[in-house]
Amino acid sequence: MSNSILADLILHNGDIWRGREDGRCQALAVWQGKILATGSDAGILALKGPETEVIDLEGRFASPGLIDNHLHLISTGLVMGMVDVTPDAVPTLETMVEAIATRAARTPKGAWVLARGYDQVKLDTGAHPTREDLDRAAPDHPVLVTRACGHIAIANSKALELAGVSESTPTPEGGVIGMDGNRLNGLLAENAIGLVRSAIPEVPEDRLVEAIELGGRLLLSYGITSTMDAAVGQVSGLPEIRAYELAKLAGRLPVRVWLTLLGDPGKSIVEDCWKMGLVSGAGDDMLRVGAVKIFLDGSAGGRTAWMTQPYKDEPENLGVQMLPDEQVFTLVKDYHGKGYALACHAIGDGAIEQLITAYEKALAASPDPERRHRIEHCGYPSAEQNRRMRAAGILPAPQQAFIYDFGDSYVSVLGEERAAGSYPIGTWMRMGLRPSTGSDSPVCSPNPFPNLYTMITRRTWKGTVLRESECLSREEALQAFTEHGAYSQKAEGVKGRLVPGQWADIAVFSENLLEAAPETLRDTTRCVLTLLAGRVVHDAR
Template sequence: MRKLGRSLLAMAMAAIISAPVSAASSVLVKNVNGYTLDTSGNLVRFKRLLIEDGKVVTVDPKPQMGTDGVRVLNGQGKTLLPGMIDAHGHLLGLGSNLLEVDLRSATSADDAAQQVAAYALGHGEQAWITGRGWNQEQWPDRAFPVAAQLDKHISDRPVWLARVDAHAGWANTKALELAGITKETPDPEGGQIIRDEQGNATGVLIDNAKDLVEQVMPTTTTAQLSQQLDAASAHLLANGVTAMHDAGISHRVYDFYLAKAVEGDLQVRIYAMLSATDPALDQLLDNGIVRDANDFLFIRSVKAYGDGALGSRGAALLAPYSDAPHQQGLMLTPPDAFAPLFNQVIQAGFQLNFHAIGDRANHLALNQFEQTFASHGGAELRNRIEHAQVIAPEDIARFAQLSVLPSMQPTHATSDKNMAEDRIGKKRMEGAYAWQSLLKSGIAVPLGSDFPVELANPFYGLHAAVTRQDRNNQPVAGWYPHEAMSLKQAFRGFTLDAAYAAHMEEALGTLTPGKWGDFILIDQDIFAIEPQDIWKTKVLETWVAGEQVFSQPVQSVD
């Protein structure tokens, strides 16, 4: 449904607020190597876990307790952890990515174009060919692709391929024509059309320029949204992620999630952020906070967009790029629009989560948070800066001073290590991917992956946070290893601190009494193995509210 009327909205919200908690039977999981954090963040070990009506009763109940009416499961000594929480992802974006051509493995622009051609050959019914995942920084020439490379294979249908970070897109000529992009088309504010020496569009559009193509693409149907939701949910549960923060949803997705919550069709817990650019933002804020009784949908925050990404040189910097002296990045939200936006969201009682990657975007956001708090209050809302990748060193302490949470993604560092220093130079690296410096300043650091920009597997994130290495264990000593986290800090970032960043620490993040019984069983003890092997961890089972929702298929033996 595109839009809920006021009466229907009231009925839907009443339904999800008053829905009865799912009546799961009591479950005793015994013989496990359990780890959780207590409410103070201390690591606790246990061997048994008791869940009743979907919520934790206790860890390590007395062995002689009665088991009448209790399902008893033998964990066979496997390691048990709370369900992982991804503090920054894009749920339907992940679902879409799983259902279209994935270019993450492409070794060059020509290789990517050939992969797209092979996909198109098997999908003749699709009016548009879409995909995601290309990254020119992984290619030998490190050059942006061009439309002509796609035209060689597909010229009769439009092609649109999002870069891995979704801050750029690659179109063929047919897509450019449908979008009306010509030599005379001006760059939109906060965007850039990459052009050749004659001024013609080459096929790559940066940040807000992507809208020129995306606004002429067919609207996703509700059935397609459901397919995306199902695919993404299954993928996350198989990777041990039981809750996620959806970083920027439209009015349409708001309605879609609300309907799914009423129907009881949400499988992963969603903390949804309203998109600040949605034309219906005023109405959505006026609707107030939405939280269903089973905690599968919670809407009380807004995602705003400061700048672009480092890989496409869209991140806004205080000084020019070291490898492009005439560029300083793009501000997607003009600085003079900060005050009205921050004030509106915070006065409505919603948390503001501001995307800022470059040091200029982070600096301006911190300045505005400070000004808004002084005039309107709101520091208690646990406002966040999403990514916080490159911070001026003098701004690091301001996060704790202002109680603004840096919501960060460890695998961004290991993905960016081959280009970040080229982009900003060694001096500015002092404030880049500065996880340990932020923790030492006294602020919590919730962690996520930014899927589908990065892979959703949280053990990849834990590994990157602790080792500062990629999954080939490079560089040997870690990349700027002084900013690495301890495993306990990283574990907290994907559990308790992620829950705290969503105002849900009373319900999620640890396996303490009264919280939801969301947990996973894994194949190795991440606290006892070499850190370099954390990424190899496999999820064997995933449970949500005391019910099993994923089990690793048993491998047949020939």
């Protein structure tokens, strides 16, 4: 340890987990935003100078800042202003109707009422709300209520009328329009949701910037210092790129963001970004262009993930294939050839098969063993698909929060045996596939503690265990939340560990994440201090 440089900041008297292979220490020193040294209290305090800030951790546990490796940051901020219809907020259909009616009462007639977060399996009715339910709540307002997964939404009559959707409207390819007999029931799935969303006014630029800031501050309060925004362009198109740059320039970008550009046909912002030189790697450690995203299927809980075997009690339903094979192969090859990494949405084994094949073809045409293409979610891969992923250097990017929030839904739609193998993170860890984790917020809360709980227990919110052999050890779970998130963003050299030369992105917790009881982790643990580049950005001590 050199004494030629004095620290700008010292954290001491702590239990600091530096990384899975790096072990734990008592103290660390920061200089110019990066880790200068780690070690014992005595050794690190020797780097204290007259201007050094010193923080006593009082024995608390600290780790690298968590990396939520798949969420929608702009949407997370925007949803904070919508009607909360998550199961905790509205456990029954009637309380959902009341919540929407309350918002409508203070909203000008004719203006949109938007809600997000319901799960029909957790509602008292066990069914999706209907057009009539929403008409009852807000007859004078267009209403759109989006399921937690984001792949199903319910529209009321005003919303359908404004969007020009009727019983004679053709169903878009890769979409579903729900009918009860010969009448619309308000349900829209996958690409059909866009029919109504297109009638909702555009989100203004200042609101986009505000959403980035609000969502980012929420992440910091949980000890999350980095994230991947999965599908930039999904809300407002290319202006989202400008909003991110403006947020950064104004000091309103709270967390490090790895941008994933929407690449779906008809909605893609990739061509415009490519013309501007915004390819994978462009930017800096605070805001960087990451990958391109294409949606290949839906969600398992909504019975729209593309499977090779039918859903329980629906022998004709294999889910939704969003795009034909040749179109996917062409798109992936084009984006790969332009220099982009890809991080495409594929949950069912049918979609995973299509995507692995596309990646294999692109890599054969333009070999690049370090491109690190990802499969977002990767819910139900076969053993052979896992082997092909390893051979091609493809990384799974799952959200273990799905097991906690939706595991019981998976059992109901797939049966116990198929549901048990959902998101097999233990298998991936043993295979060396470097699985990361995330929340997919606003699909699930970005709160990392249920996510950690489920990684080490494989328990749902109801206590159902989905294949215990897929559990991770505590250190493996933290590695998924830090090092592996960094690796899948090609950022393992600058973040994800607390070692000299890496950014001093640090989270301090009320409980020891490596030792506290699983229920304590889930229920009472909180982040008490968050630092980004050695600067305190959240303090709840």
